[in-house]
Amino acid sequence: MTKTGSEPLEQVASLKVTGLFGRFNHLIEFNPLSDLTIITAPNGYGKTMLIRILDAFFNRRLHFFWKLDFQEIVICFASGKRISISRESRKVIKDDVEEPVEDAEEKLVVTIRSSGFGHDEEFYDVKPSASPRAISYIDRHLPVDRVGAGRWLDVTLGEVLSTNEVLEKYGHLLPEGYAAHTKTPTWLTEAIGAADTHLIETQRLLSLESEEDPRFRNRGRYSKYSSVVDEDAEDLSERIGNILTEYANESQKLDESFPKRIIDVFSDRPTQDTLQIVDGEDQIRARLSELSKKRDRLVEVGLIGETISEPIQPSDIFQQEVLRKFLSIYIVNTENKLRIFDDIYEKIRLFKQIIDEHFSFKRIDFSKQSGIEIRDQDTDTKIPLSELSSGEQHELVLIYELLFKVKDGSLILIDEPELSLHVGWQKRFISDIQKIQRLKHMTFVIATHSPQIINDKWDLVQDLAS
Numbered sequence: 510m511t512k513t514g515s516e517p518l519e520q521v522a523s524l525k526v527t528g529l530f531g532r533f534n535h536l537i538e539f540n541p542l543s544d545l546t547i548i549t550a551p552n553g554y555g556k557t558m559l560i561r562i563l564d565a566f567f568n569r570r571l572h573f574f575w576k577l578d579f580q581e582i583v584i585c586f587a588s589g590k591r592i593s594i595s596r597e598s599r600k601v602i603k604d605d606v607e608e609p610v611e612d613a614e615e616k617l618v619v620t621i622r623s624s625g626f627g628h629d630e631e632f633y634d635v636k637p638s639a640s641p642r643a644i645s646y647i648d649r650h651l652p653v654d655r656v657g658a659g660r661w662l663d664v665t666l667g668e669v670l671s672t673n674e675v676l677e678k679y680g681h682l683l684p685e686g687y688a689a690h691t692k693t694p695t696w697l698t699e700a701i702g703a704a705d706t707h708l709i710e711t712q713r714l715l716s717l718e719s720e721e722d723p724r725f726r727n728r729g730r731y732s733k734y735s736s737v738v739d740e741d742a743e744d745l746s747e748r749i750g751n752i753l754t755e756y757a758n759e760s761q762k763l764d765e766s767f768p769k770r771i772i773d774v775f776s777d778r779p780t781q782d783t784l785q786i787v788d789g790e791d792q793i794r795a796r797l798s799e800l801s802k803k804r805d806r807l808v809e810v811g812l813i814g815e816t817i818s819e820p821i822q823p824s825d826i827f828q829q830e831v832l833r834k835f836l837s838i839y840i841v842n843t844e845n846k847l848r849i850f851d852d853i854y855e856k857i858r859l860f861k862q863i864i865d866e867h868f869s870f871k872r873i874d875f876s877k878q879s880g881i882e883i884r885d886q887d888t889d890t891k892i893p894l895s896e897l898s899s900g901e902q903h904e905l906v907l908i909y910e911l912l913f914k915v916k917d918g919s920l921i922l923i924d925e926p927e928l929s930l931h932v933g934w935q936k937r938f939i940s941d942i943q944k945i946q947r948l949k950h951m952t953f954v955i956a957t958h959s960p961q962i963i964n965d966k967w968d969l970v971q972d973l974a975s
Contacts, residue, residue: 518918519703520587520952524563528580529555535973537954541587544952545943547963550973556956559973560708560922563954566592567706567920569693571635572673574619590625592700626703627696643683644672651679705919709907709926738881738894738902741909746880748853748913749812753877756849763842774834793833796840803847810857811875812850856912859948863908863941867934868901881905903929908941917949927959935961939969 523538533555539546550556562582565573574582574594582594596619619635647653653661659672670678693701807813857875864873871892874882883892897905907926915921927935939962942953957963963970 518705518920519590521563521584521704521920522587523583523585524559525583525585526555526559526562526579526581528578529558530578533973535559537971539952539954540969543969544946544950545939545966545969546954547939547966547970548954548956548973549958549963549970551958554973556958556973557924560924560954560956563704563920564706564708564922566594567701567704568708569678569701570674571619571621572671572676574635575673586625586703588625590700590703591623592626593622593624595620595622621697623696623700626700627694631694631696633694633697643676646683647672647675647679651675651682653679705916706922707915707919708922708924709910736895736902737906738897741906741913742880742894744880745875745909745913746877749875749877749880752812752850752853756846759849760846763845767838767842770838771835774838790833793836793840796844797836800840800843800847806858807847807850807854810854810861811877812854812857855948859944860908860912863944864905866937867904873905881909900929900931900934904934908945911942911945911951912949915949915951917951919949919951921951921953923953923955925957925959926955927957927962930962932961935959936964938962939964939966 520541521539522541523536525536527534529535535555537546537548537559548556548559558577561573562577563584565571566582566584574596577596579596581596583591584593585591598618621633621635623631647661648655652664653670653675654664656662656669661670661672661675662668663670663675663678676683804813808815861873861875868883870886871883872886874884876882881894883894883897884890885892894902894905907929911921926938930938939955942955945951946953955962
């Protein structure tokens with residue numbers, strides 16, 4: 510796994526949980542060869558909780574561990590680094606009070622320690638407290654709405670959080686001194702950032718958005734639900750628009766420098782651009798043919814408009830060196846322009862392949878105007894996304910977000926995907942995931958008890974009940 514920056518992501522090697530629910534000891538060792546691990550168990554064994562543990566830690570929701578019944582959690586990385594989280598009751602003597610230890614106050618303590626991140630002897634106590642000043646600032650300035658005593662609705666995700674969970678997530682936005690106890694040490698920040706982690710909620714089709722409303726004096730907003738499938742269509746429309754703008758800018762830049770490159774080629778003054786020039790007739794014909802095929806592929810997925818090109822017939826004119834050089838410059842120009850589409854094309858191509866295989870009597874198309882369009886295969890009638898079945902919407906949202914919204918190299922946690930998938934789709938699920946995995950180099954952990962999801966991938970399964 511790699512970050513978008515220079516620092517590599519850590520590969521999670523294992524997760525060990527002791528005393529889960531006061532009953533279970535689980536060890537999950539992630540498969541380094543396939544980067545795909547399937548966790549299965551009867552209901553009540555904690556398979557969902559294992560992936561939520563990883564989600565909570567790597568997404569800085571540390572107060573999750575106050576609510577969870579466990580003794581110790583150990584996350585080990587392939588590099589040898591590790592994080593341990595312990596939860597225990599301690600006898601605490603109040604300040605300036607002399608009393609026997611057995612009469613001291615019982616206090617719950619959640620402690621995080623590291624090995625390999627920063628100073629190994631350091632630890633961090635997760636403290637469930639917030640000052641009145643911090644609460645006032647939360648109420649007035651952060652993207653949450655108060656829904657009860659110590660309860661807040663996060664308008665960005667639609668989740669209800671405790672005050673301490675709000676501080677864990679948004680504490681870095683508070684002014685200095687408002688919530689000093691929420692500041693995490695450098696080594697813990699490094700450990701939390703070691704894996705870019707996403708919990709995929711496959712059964713979620715609605716998201717919360719914030720809008721202005723004068724009835725709210727402090728923040729001037731209210732929350733409403735919108736369709737995730739419509740949001741994804743808008744998101745792809747914007748992405749295609751941005752790529753087309755980049756393509757136009759690159760085309761303009763290359764067109765403006767075209768005369769200079771012609772002079773360089775004919776003056777035998779090689780530059781970085783002209784070093785790519787090819788001079789042989791067979792090479793020219795092969796690269797022109799490949800450019801034509803590439804344009805056809807981009808037209809097929811709606812990234813560019815349809816073009817008309819005629820094959821170049823055999824001709825003695827290729828004996829002319831001047832013509833070969835002009836065609837070479839044209840080829841390099843066009844290759845550089847079309848290369849801008851490479852990344853988005855591969856994602857759209859795979860998106861189309863998976864959805865077309867799953868949707869009956871429908872096909873998926875793409876455009877700058879609509880982003881995502883679903884059409885009836887027989888009549889070519891456009892079908893509103895809201896009229897797709899819930900299963901179709903779930904599939905579309907899941908595949909889109911994995912391909913377009915999650916960083917390459919991320920750790921993806923998926924809980925019971927069978928809840929939103931038709932039985933036939935369940936059997937294809939792992940195969941679809943592996944296609945995405947090859948393109949984006951992600952690690953997947955899937956919690957399920959569906960034999961249809963597992964299909965023929967039993968070698969990837971770790972059964973908590975065995």
